[in-house]
Amino acid sequence: MIRLFNWFRRGSLERGLNREIQYHFDRRVADLTAAGIPEPEARRRAAVELSLTQVREEVRDVWLGRWLRDFLYDLRFSVRSLLRSPSFTATTLLSLALGIGAITAIYSLVDQVILHALPVREPGRLVLVDWNGDDLITGGIGSFNLMPYPICRELQQQTRFFEGVLCRAEIEVNLTAGGDPRPVAAEIVSGSYFPVLGVGPALGRVIEPEDDAAPGAGPVVVLSYDFWQAQFGGAADIAGRKVLIGNHPMTVVGVAAAGFRGVDVGAVPAFWIPTSMYADANLDTDEDLLNNPTRWLQILARLRPGVSAAQAQAGLLPWFRPWLEDSARRPWFPVITVEKRRLYLASSLILTPAPQGHSPLRRSLSQPLWLLFAATGVLLGGLACLNVAGLFLARGSARARELATRLALGASRSRIGRQLLADSLLLALTGGVLGIALAPPAMRALIAFLPHDLAANALRPSISLDLLGFALLASFAAGLLSGIAPALHAGRDNVVNSLRERGGTGFGGVRLRKAIVTLQVAFSLILLIGAALFLRTLTGLLAKGPGFDTSSLLSFAIAPLENGYSRADASRLVRRLDEQVRALPAVRSSAAARFAFLTGGAWSNNATIQTDRRIVSDRSVNFNAVSPGFFATLGVRLLAGRDFDQSDSRPAGEIGPRCAIVNQAFVKRYLAGRDPLGVRIARGGHTDVKPDSPIVGVVADMSYRGLRDDSEQVFFPLFESDDTGATFYIKVRGAPEQAIPSIRRLVRQDDPRLPILWFRTLDDQVNRSLNTERMLAALSGSFGALALLLSLVGLYGVMSFVVTRRTREIGIRLALGATRASALRLVLRDAAAMIAAGVALALPCVAALDKLVQSQLFGVTATDPATVAAAALVLAAGALVAAFIPAWRASNVSPTDALRLE
Amino acid sequence: MPSPRFPIPQGTLDMLILQILSLEPAHGYGIAQRLEQISRSVVQVNQGSLYPALHRLQQKGWLRAEWKKSEIGRDAKFYCLTPAGRKQLAVEKDSWARLSGAVNLIFEEGSR
Structure with a gap:
């Protein structure tokens, strides 16, 4: 500790030592001249006795300790040499920061959901x-x-x-x-x-x-x-x-x-x-x-x-x-x-x-989170490390002569290995710090995409001490992992060989790294295709819409039963509010439904249909109860028959709804080819269910649970004696937001203690219902972008390495009359082979994943040629640009320089 | 022509420095002169090794240093023993006495 402290005050220590030795030296010279020795000779004798340089070195060793001193000098040297090659430093740091930031963000969620013990006693x-x-x-x-x-x-x-x-x-x-x-x-x-x-x-x-x-x-x-x-x-x-x-x-x-x-x-x-x-x-x-x-x-x-x-x-x-x-x-x-x-x-x-207490969230999230953690850890973290190791190897080969010279001058192998390790640790820790800076926004993004509304309240994008420790550990591991190969490599090379080596030989590891880059390309292509598919699903669903016009449409919900209302009182309240809302000047029309649409849930059950025989639906039918004017308010077309009217409401004491309206899908599935009007149906599939509600109307299909929903639906009249329907749909004039205060005032006037559960525009509701789709698109998109970036960096690293190794060969080719374009082609051909192999690997995988993701897609298949082609094109274009930089360098090799490298 | 002298045994330089400083605080040159007197008669001390030793002892907390006016009126760095240093000197003297006593015993036994 003292030693580390000494490093920071070594300036003043040096000055003190100089003064001290100068005093000694002057006194010695004075004594010697007093003893009759001429001054020049006295000075020489004093200097020899003290052996000044060696004394200084030994005292410095005392201050810092041998090891620490070497290490700190290594670090300083590393900083200087890294600053000298900014593009290498930047790509490495980028790789590390992305990898570590992603891992840290996911680890924080794993920690919060799965690992974190309650902040209680023992x-x-x-x-x-x-x-x-x-x-x-x-x-x-x-x-x-x-x-x-x-x-x-x-x-x-x-x-x-x-x-x-x-x-x-x-x-x-x-x-x-x-x-x-x-x-x-x-x-x-x-x-x-x-x-x-x-x-x-x-x-x-x-x-x-x-x-x-x-x-x-x-x-x-x-x-x-x-x-x-x-x-x-x-x-x-x-x-x-x-x-x-x-x-x-x-x-x-x-x-x-x-x-x-x-x-x-x-x-x-x-x-x-x-x-x-x-x-x-x-x-x-x-x-x-x-x-x-x-x-x-x-x-x-x-x-x-x-x-x-x-x-x-x-x-x-x-x-x-x-x-x-x-x-x-x-x-x-x-x-x-x-x-x-x-x-x-x-x-x-x-x-x-x-x-960790009790947590259904943990139960439902722990598996996907571990999976995500493993995926980021292995894929992003691993790719980042491989990239950095690759870059280091590339740089090592560029520095081979420098290292060989140092070895020849007497530096020990371990000393040089340590220097390389210092390089990688320094980069890893800097990358780690950048990664930690990246982590909170990444966490915020992740939390926003987690499926539960709850997760947003329960999880926090904060950096804890644990997390800092984890990130530093991760970057330390990354540094060791990516630094150890080049360090060993440096230790293994024979001095004479590496001094003699000119390039062309010693391609050790290149094949492996090409294979890795190929895999990276394949993997990022899969993710890119996934992202494109989910994006198309999202836009497809948005374009399809819910089957009704959401503009100027508002909805709000109340839950009077939870505030102690009896069912009868609740029913009266809903009816009263419905009438009052409709009377507001800003409201064009208004209606109420028992259950809200587009929230993921539905009132579902079997249905029993009585035609000339009794049919029970072969899958769940979604039910709802709506007030008269509901379909007109939402703009859902009435295809046959009539809407509900006030006379359809059942008086107290009567059992079962008086009539029903079904949607087109229902008619198509169960009443194909016959007149649906007048057919009697009921909710439930049990044998004692009596189908006695006649169908009075047929409406166009609309989304119930979510936008994908194309289910069979049955609507009953609202406002029956025990009905508690409580979601209001309001078509307003002008901007929906302007009508909200007056409606709120209305509810408050009626019962100041009754909370409004939510107040949303239907546009907002549609957006909310697409959360999962958005999450998939965003996750695969960001993972895809990250993986693409990392594989481009990897490709760049390999190509740079190859170009450095082949500089002499290219120089000779150029000297013998090859054109620059041919040199460019020579290098790009290599890259193109890797990209093509990666694409060829990815396509069968995408085809295999087809079944897995098909249920999540809408309006597009996993093997959609246009999507696959577009993703492959994006990838190939990016990869060629990444390969072009080193290729350009190769084509600009001056033959004389390349040969002089001898 | 210097007379043949012993090289100073490993590790005894520290003890000698502590011993010299136990009498009075001194600067590096003063210690060197004192060592010179010893070395002229018995052992040989390399002046260059004095300063690393002084800094090492200071880092261990056995010596304290301060800049003071020396006898010729210039600022010099004076070293003096800390209490810990005084204890260390006693320890080293003791172990030295035991070591040399043991060696003497062996020699006496051999000559009997």
Whole structure:
């Protein structure tokens, strides 16, 4: 350490040493002349005694240490020599920065989604408790690993194995905190949640066991640190504020520790509320969730120190068996068959280590992320390293004479190898730093492309210390990997041979590198073709459109049931709002639908059709319920029959819709060749379904789930007694954005506590529905561009190498009368062979991948000749340009210079 | 014509420097003169090796250096022993005494 410090103050050290030695020298000379020796002789004697140069060198060794000194000089030399060849340095740095930036970005996502342990006390002791066995009793609310609440309570008594047990569920609630109400993601948790995790408050207090003691006991809210900062500006007086959760007033009692974002990477809660308040949190249930077997929570437990998950799992069995027996005798236990009962009683609990908490996001993303990580690591990182190694070899061959001269002058092989290693490490670390600078934008891009809306909230494009370490490690590895071959190469060459060597010989490694470049070309061509295909799919879908005119079309949605409305009240509210919206001056027409279009989801079921015989649809039919005027508002053509009118709405008490409208696809598939009007249909394929709704109209096809959707659709009339339809479609005059405030005002006037779930133009909705397509196009595009760039750099490197090696040969050819054009051709022919081989390799691969990607494509096949040709053309053009630079250099070789190189 | 002298044994130069500086602080030339007196009678010290040794000892923290006016009125770099250096000198003296004692013992045994 001192030595490294000495390097930076070596100037002042040198000055001090000079003064010190000068003093010695002067005194010695003075003493010698005093002793009668003439001054010139005295000076000579003093200088010999001190052997000045050697003293300085030895003292410098003391300051820095031999090794460090050599290394630092190596580095300085490297910097100078790299600055002397800027094009080499730039291409190498570009390769490395791209490779390392890409790997780092993906690693950060892998880290955040898969590897990162929760920021809680000793996350290693957390286990997820899951039910293993027949899941008969009831369906659950939500997603994975769900457990009933009572078992959580009872597990807390198992103190032999557990220090504590918590349960939690993610919920969406409507929050009103001074402003418009809006839906917010939250976590409903047991009172043990914070104590078991060991997470404390940043302000106020967290939820405590008392808050969760009995239903309704704790109307308290604990905010997440991020939400407190973002929504409340980090207000210091937040504790004690009242907010509305749904319709229920609750009190903010504190803010959780910064950095804690719940136990699920995929669902970041804005705040936490105790399970005792589940009835107020609008879980859309009238059941007594705290005392029945509905599975709606995940259970995490903290193992006692020294207890393993397997031990606890085995140890719980003696308790769990009687618990099952007992639960089967409870009044809420459903009536089931003997067989089912036996399966139920054979259930057990499984404990899996969960240091990263519980995460369906991890489950769904971990495989693609690892794949992506492996792909970038191997492909981009590997290609970047190979490129750099190639460039180094090329440069090494150009420097062969310099190195041979140094060897001949007595430099040791290890010394020269070390010099080359210093070069590559220096480049790698600089490339790494550039890569780290590239990483955050790359991460932002990646996160934007991840399929889940959730991912955008849960993942952050930030550089952590871990990540810095990873990037530096990666660049260090890249430096070693790419530097080691040239370093070994330099050590192996025989001095005499390399001094004698003129070129033409020693093509070692060229064939391998040509093969690598060929593969690179093939690989980037595949990616380019992929990118082109996905781009064409995207433009094709956009051109096709949803089957209706999206201009000046707005939509917004509400969820009155979640705010405590009864079904009848909700239905009245929707009808009222629909009428009021239509009366606004800016609105041309308006309609409502039960389910939103173009969101990926649909209300699907089989359909039963009664003609002269009874038919059940052979695949799912998509249903919706719409208000009169819906098709006219969207501009969907009515092909036959009539639209719904007010008289179609079913009065209270009547069962089943009065009539239906089907789309063209439905007619084509099930009613081909007959008059669809009057045919009776019903929803469902069961034998007891009575088809009694007559078809009164046929409409043109429109997209329901997404733009690709060409499904059979059936529409029923909205505004029936129990209908809760809540997505409004509004055709406005002028710019859609201008109408939004007046519509918002309308909803607020009716119920200030009712949040508007979203408010979008349909153009925006269409764009959103294409997220996956856009992601595929962008990912394959950016990967393709990166790979193309890297393979072009690789090609350039190889060609430069070849040209350097053949300089003499080319010189002789030129001297013997070859034209410059022929020299150019000579080199380009080489490159063209590699490009052609790469293309030839890629095409069968594309054909093989056809089946795999066909389902993702629209309006184009994977082997579409125009697309393939265009991609190949782009690649070939780029590759020829990359090869042209060294070829040009070759053709400009001056014969005399080339021969003088001897 | 210099009389035949021993080359200084490896490693003893450091000990000699510490010993000289334990009496009083001195600059490089002063130490050299002092070594010269010793070497004239017994051992041979290469003046050039003095400075690397001084810098090494300073880096180890056994010596401290400061610029002061010397006896001829010019600035010179004076070295003095640090407490750590004083301890080191004691250690080296001790191990030297044990080594030479052991060697003497062997010689005496051989001559008996």
